Structures are given as C-alpha cells and as structure tokens.
Amino acid sequence: MTTINDIAKLAEVSRTTVSRALNNSGYVSEDARKRIMKIVEETGYMPSQSAKSLRTKRSGVIGIILPRLSTETSTRVVAGINEELAKEGFQILLTDTELDKQKEIDYIRLLKSRHVDGIILLATNVNEQLIKAIKDVEIPVLAIGQELPGVPSLVYDDYHAAADLTNMIIQKGHERVAFIGVTKEDPSVGGLREQAYRDKMEQSGLEVQESWVGEGDFSIESGYEQMKSILKRSKGNEPTALFAVTDRMAIGAMEYLKEQGYRIPEDMAVVGIGASAMSKYVTPSLTTIDYHNAEAGKKAAHLLMRKLKNEKIEEKFELTYRLISRNSV
Template identity: 30%
Template sequence: MSVTIYDIAQKSGVSRATVSRVLNDSGYVKEETKQKVLKAIKELNYTPSAIARSLSTSKTNTIGVVVPEISNPFFGEIIKGISQIADEHNLNIILCDTEENINKEIKALKLLRQQRIEGIIITPTAAEHKFNSEYLSTLENLGIPIVLVDGHVEYSNFNGVFVDHIKGAYDGTEALIKEGHRKIAIITGDMKSRPAKDRLIGYKKALSANNIPIEDRYIFYGDYNYESAYGITKEIIKMEDRPTAIFVSSNMMSLGCVKAFYEEKMNIPEDIAIIGFDKLDVLNILGLDISFVNGPTVEMGRVGMNMLIDIIRNKNSREVKRITLLPELVLKGSEMYIKK
C-alpha cells in the first residue's frame, strides 16, 4: 500500500500543508516540526511522486534532448557529455531520435512541450528548415530555452555550441598535402547542412592555399551515411586517374569507404590514403588506424548542457550565446603517401 502525505501528517502530528512545505522546501517550518516530519518520512519509507512534485512546484527538472541519429557514435558522445552535467545537477533527460526526419522532429518537439520540460538541447536534421513554416513556428512557440548543438536553423538566432568545421576540413586536407598528395578527393556530407558546406569550404581552401587546382571530378556528394560513401568509393576506385587520397566528411562514411577498399583488396595507405571527420571506435577495434579530425563531441555536450542550465537560471537575459569549439587532428598513419 502506498504512503501518502496524509499518512505522514498523521504520524508526525502536523497538517498536510506543513508536510507539503517540508517536501517542497517552501515556506517557513519550525526546525523541531521539520525534524518530526522528516522522521515520519523515513519511518514510513515515503518516496515522493515526481509527477506530483512537478505539479506543485511547476518544475520537472527534466531536459529534452533531440538528435537525428542515435545509432551514430557521434551523437552518443554528445549525449554522454550532456548526461555528465545533467547528473551533476540532478536533472532528468528525455531523449528523442528523429531519424533525420523533419516530421518526426516536429512531433518530438510538441511531445516534449507537453511534458513541461525546462529546456531543449537539439541537433536539427539536415532538412531545409527555412522552407518549413510549421517547424520554425514549433521551435519559436515552445516558450522554453533552446540550445543547438552542432546544427543550424536558417533565419533563427538560437543559442548554440558548434565546431569549426572549416578549420577541421582545412587541417585534414592540408595533412594529406604535406604528405605529398596532390590528387585529393572529398566525399561531402548532406549539402543541405551547414557542417557539410563548411567542410567543403575548408577542403577547397586548403587546396587553394597550396596552389593545387580544385577539380570537380574529385568532389563527390554524399549524405553522411555509410551506404552512400560505400557506393561513391566504388566509383572512385574505378576512375582512370583516381585520387591518391580521400578526405571523408563523416565517421559513418569513413566506414563505408573502408568496406569498399577491403572488398577491392586495396590497402590503406599503400593503395590509397584516407582521413575522416570524427572518430569511429569500431575502426580501432578492427585494428584499422584511420586518421581523423576529432570534433570535441563529449565537450560539446557538456558545454551545451551548462549553457542551457545558465539560460534557465537567467531567464530574463536576452543575450544570445554561441560558442565555437576547435577540432583536433589525430594522425594515425592512414594519411601517408606511399610512392610506387
């Protein structure tokens, strides 16, 4: 049988209102009376209902987290960072996976609003939000703090944490150039997304800075997914004047490239060099030392969560906070140029 506030009030000899004030730490209660109530709570093994408490305090201590692909380790790392800070502040998380579907994202946002959450951390899908009035109005009418993590929403001015994708792609491409590569291909992400556009810009800047012509035939448009990179890599392998190196714009696409190389019995970097964007632990587990540009994913989650907490606590502040973190180049040998 569940214990109620009425049971605690009877056992401690006080009113239900007094018990409520002790539970919610609101209003004045004499220390002697407070200790009586706390003793009764302990003896009755009472556990307050989170739902009931939220109704009485108008606070749920719950944050919504919306990501486009929960199976991608990139977002798993971000969620890890978010969870670390949430635990430190005794906050709960409701996690939504939109599967890169804007309609599912809209549905998730509406659901979270109904749950009376206190704020949202979101990585928007790569869809062209600027053409979706329902999406924009849903975000703008949530009435709660929003923090973007590594994703942009056109014609909006939300708080956010981002990575310098231009620098990351520049550094990765330049590392290949320093090894002696001149024929360098790129497999882009979904060009509807800002990170994909920025990574292509960084690639082109690195080539131009080193007086290497930008050739359209070495630019391949992917979509961040394993399957697209696998198919594109098969095309690259068949090229008559194929590149000696590939810069790959995401971790899952790097996996697709590696599978294509393996099937064609091509060795890295002896037959072709590769640098990816974002790490993929499974490659290390398989003993494949693939160089990569490391976006500080866990740190993005931590910074984003701290930012959201700060916004919640300072609701009257109109300052828009946008933080850009720098990526790190991790070279493991797959970028080398092996002359034949």
C-alpha cells in the same frame, strides 16, 4: 501510493508543513522536521512529480531531440549531457527523429506539453518552420551542431577542421584528393566541410575533378559504394587520397580499397572526421578529427542550466577540435 496528505496525517501536522520540510522553504521546527523525515523514510514516500510540476511549472526534466539514437556521436553527446544534468538532479527525456524534419518540429511541441524545463536539439537541418517552432515554445532551447539563428548554439568548427585535414593531406604531397560528403541539407556536415575542402584545394592551386566527389548517407556501406564509384568514374585519373566527412564512410571506403588490393596509405591516403572508437582499431588506424562530443554535451547541459537560472548566455559557442594523426595518411 502514499501522498503528502498521508505523511501529514502520520506526522500529525498539516501538509503545508510537510511540503515546507521537504523543500526547505519557510519555517519548520526541528521537532516537526524530524517527525516528518522519519515518516518519509519509513514509507519511502516520493512526491508526485506530476502534481509538483503542474503547480510549479517546472519538471526537472530536459528534453533531447536527436537525429539518430544509434550513432556514436549522438551517444557521446547524450552521455555528456546526462553526466552534467545528473549533478543537478535532472533527468533526460529522449526523442529520436530518425532524420525526419517534421518530427523535429513535432517533438519540440510534444516536449513542451510534457513540461520539460529545457530542450537540447542535436540539429541536422535548418529551416524556417523549425526556427518558428522553437520561438513558439517559449522554453529554453539550445542547439548543438548547427547554428540556428536566434537560438543559442554550440557549433563544431566544421570549416576549420575540414580545412586543416585538407591542408594536411596536401602537405603530404597529394594533389589529387577525392571527397565523400553528405547532403547539403545538413549545412554543417554537408555544407561547411565540403566548402573547406574546395577552398583549400583551390588555395593550393589544385583542381577538384568532379569525378572524385561523391555523396554518401553517413553509413559505412555508403562509404564503400561511393569509393567504388569514384574509382570507376576516374579511371586513368585516379585520386591518391580520400577525405570522407565521417569516420564511418571513411572506414567503408577503406574496406573497398583493401578488397581491391590498394595499400593504405601508400596507394591511397584516407582521413575521416569523428574520432569514432573504431577509427583507432582499424588497420591502418585512421587519421581523423576528435570533436570532443562528450565535452560538447556537458557544455550544452551546463549552459542550459545557467539559462534556467536566468543568467545571460551568449548566442554562439565554437567548440574545439583536435586532429589525430594516425597511420592512414
């Protein structure tokens, strides 16, 4: 392993000068600079980031905490973050909480010990300890997907997106709309989306039968199962449309409906949220909402970079969404 001292010796200067040449700080003569660069080229020398960050307290690494690595949403956000960070020469340190609340907190501390310059948190649940942990680390943290008090947050406009979808279903003439949600511990996906559904139904003078409402766990299978039990529960009083809060659950539900011989959308209209790649290629293609996840990631990275440069950034950003009308409604 070649170090800065080796380079200094070979170029016949002190390591101070080498450091200056490499970082473009202070004065270095053209002559010395050339000699140093030549040696650096030849040896393939790369400064030790550990030494560097021990001294400078910055690492060029951003930590990302996400709930599940293998979901399309996460991946797209990470891809967006990466694209933006790569421009500034930053790398990503990934951690996956597997939906475990405690890990969410542990990883914040762990990332700090690894001297990351900032943290982007794809939050799922919101609780006191999490907020406290974020306060304690003293490094910039940015949340995506949930609004965390006191933490700059990028949030999807879950309420209006879900409201738009519900209204759209109602406008198509449906009066009996079923709903598959997720746990309320996830305030955005579980809370806001259901609230919007219930509000819009009520505002249109429509009643929500509790037998039409199910709770899944984000998986395709849970969509399938929930659809099954909704239909079972509501015999003689069946809904004519389904609003599932994620594409995956919507697709699971469609699968069950197709098995049972329902025609979509004639017998049952279906909508989801997320604009998953799949949504475009299932039959019929699924009406859904595009949250522009990659854009969100880019925006998050960009904001974090600004924060690292000590620029003031706002506390809350609402992201845009787009309703994609396809053939399932």
